[in-house]
Amino acid sequence: MPAAAQPPADNPAENPAKIPGKIPGKGDHVFLVDGSSYIFRAYHALPPLNRKSDGLQVNAVLGFCNMLWKLLRDMPPDDRPTHLAIIFDKSEVTFRNKLYPQYKAHRPPAPEDLIPQFALIREAVRAFDLPCIEQGGFEADDLIATYVRDACARGATATIVSSDKDLMQLVTDCVTMYDTMKDRRIGIAEVIEKFGVPPDKVVEVQALIGDSVDNVPGVPGVGPKAASTLIGELGSLDRILSAEGEPEKIEDELKASLTSLEDRIAALAGEKVKPSSAAQVGKILEQKFGQTDLARDKKGNATADTETIERLANGGNEFCALILRARNLSRVIGGTVAKIVANKDLAAMSRQLVLLDDKVALDVPLDDLAVHEPDARKLIAFLKAMEFSTLTRRVAEYSQIDPSDVTADATTSSGGDLSSPSPLAGEGRGGGSQQRSDSELPPPP
Numbered sequence: 001m002p003a004a005a006q007p008p009a010d011n012p013a014e015n016p017a018k019i020p021g022k023i024p025g026k027g028d029h030v031f032l033v034d035g036s037s038y039i040f041r042a043y044h045a046l047p048p049l050n051r052k053s054d055g056l057q058v059n060a061v062l063g064f065c066n067m068l069w070k071l072l073r074d075m076p077p078d079d080r081p082t083h084l085a086i087i088f089d090k091s092e093v094t095f096r097n098k099l100y101p102q103y104k105a106h107r108p109p110a111p112e113d114l115i116p117q118f119a120l121i122r123e124a125v126r127a128f129d130l131p132c133i134e135q136g137g138f139e140a141d142d143l144i145a146t147y148v149r150d151a152c153a154r155g156a157t158a159t160i161v162s163s164d165k166d167l168m169q170l171v172t173d174c175v176t177m178y179d180t181m182k183d184r185r186i187g188i189a190e191v192i193e194k195f196g197v198p199p200d201k202v203v204e205v206q207a208l209i210g211d212s213v214d215n216v217p218g219v220p221g222v223g224p225k226a227a228s229t230l231i232g233e234l235g236s237l238d239r240i241l242s243a244e245g246e247p248e249k250i251e252d253e254l255k256a257s258l259t260s261l262e263d264r265i266a267a268l269a270g271e272k273v274k275p276s277s278a279a280q281v282g283k284i285l286e287q288k289f290g291q292t293d294l295a296r297d298k299k300g301n302a303t304a305d306t307e308t309i310e311r312l313a314n315g316g317n318e319f320c321a322l323i324l325r326a327r328n329l330s331r332v333i334g335g336t337v338a339k340i341v342a343n344k345d346l347a348a349m350s351r352q353l354v355l356l357d358d359k360v361a362l363d364v365p366l367d368d369l370a371v372h373e374p375d376a377r378k379l380i381a382f383l384k385a386m387e388f389s390t391l392t393r394r395v396a397e398y399s400q401i402d403p404s405d406v407t408a409d410a411t412t413s414s415g416g417d418l419s420s421p422s423p424l425a426g427e428g429r430g431g432g433s434q435q436r437s438d439s440e441l442p443p444p445p
Helices: 035-045 059-074 095-099 115-127 140-153 165-170 188-195 199-209 224-234 237-241 247-269 278-287 306-314 318-332 336-342 344-354 376-386 389-399
Strands: 029-034 083-087 157-161 175-179 184-186
Touching: 029 035, 029 059, 029 140, 035 059, 035 083, 035 115, 035 140, 059 083, 059 115, 059 376, 059 389, 083 140, 095 344, 115 376, 140 157, 140 165, 165 175, 165 188, 165 199, 184 188, 188 199, 199 224, 199 237, 199 344, 224 237, 224 247, 224 318, 224 336, 237 336, 237 344, 247 318, 247 336, 278 318, 306 318, 318 336, 336 344, 376 389
Parallel strands: 029 083, 029 157, 157 175
Antiparallel strands: 175 184
């Protein structure tokens, strides 16, 4: 079973002995796990699981361990990591808090039965012999951004194990995201589907719409559709912000674009079309494009709702794609640009808050994340102490070790030692506390 090398130990409890590193290059695959985000997802996604010996809630620990095992052993051989690390947030002020003191200020505290699991999850990472990385002054996302930039510059590919929208700005031909819980890859097409713009424009959209979870203000009254439409049509936020004093020039540009779109739509339809008319669009789709599976009004005439138009547009229907674009463009004409210009300072600051820093001076170099073989007995000892019988059996079978020959790790924390900093609190509330065996849980994520 592979795992990854550890950096030099500033804190021996966090970093085991260093294994010689390997410079990643062409053909290598770097995996970066967004540990802080995954802890909360595992906690909320998995049913409650209490350790029988002391009743401690350990569902997030189990979910985390199952995820690591999946990455290390269950991935296809040609898609396994050659370099791997778990990246955590460090609970202290970052440069974003200095820029905007209210940043993440209203996040609720973590559920009480999750807090003891933070230290245990770090122990789990060490049991797998994986780097457990966090760095003062930066969020996990900034470290991930720097690692993937470095990996791609060296010719390797990178996978970010997360579904967090804030990391989607990093997706490229070289970088994908992987949601282990849904076994779903997130590439450029999936980012466009979510934000309406390619990954390199995601920051521009986020700067306008803000983020209520992280308390990023954005521009009041500008939603996702309006933001993606404006960025898509104008190319950048700077193009809008530079219009201070003369937003009408951009309005005129948008009106000209709408007129051009309407002309293209008319050419395809063979008649002048009112994009907002579901009845007319439905009639054209039926008569001109042969669509017969359309909804009908009370008179039996074809009609096309937004969902139908989006489905056809996604299927390659140019007429529907232009209709959607014209509808969205018409909604932002008449004040949205002026609203953004009037709040240009908020927009500019919000962009700084959501833009990830990919040039962090890393304490742990990429080379030190190289995969190596861990101590299987040490891992089994940890899993036995956690009472994860199913995963203990799987690891033992793979390692050809009789688990009865391994003593449970008596030093495994009860969860009461919170000396390890906890990740920043996430959303939602914790689950209940009924006792269940880990074998009763859903298959590993």
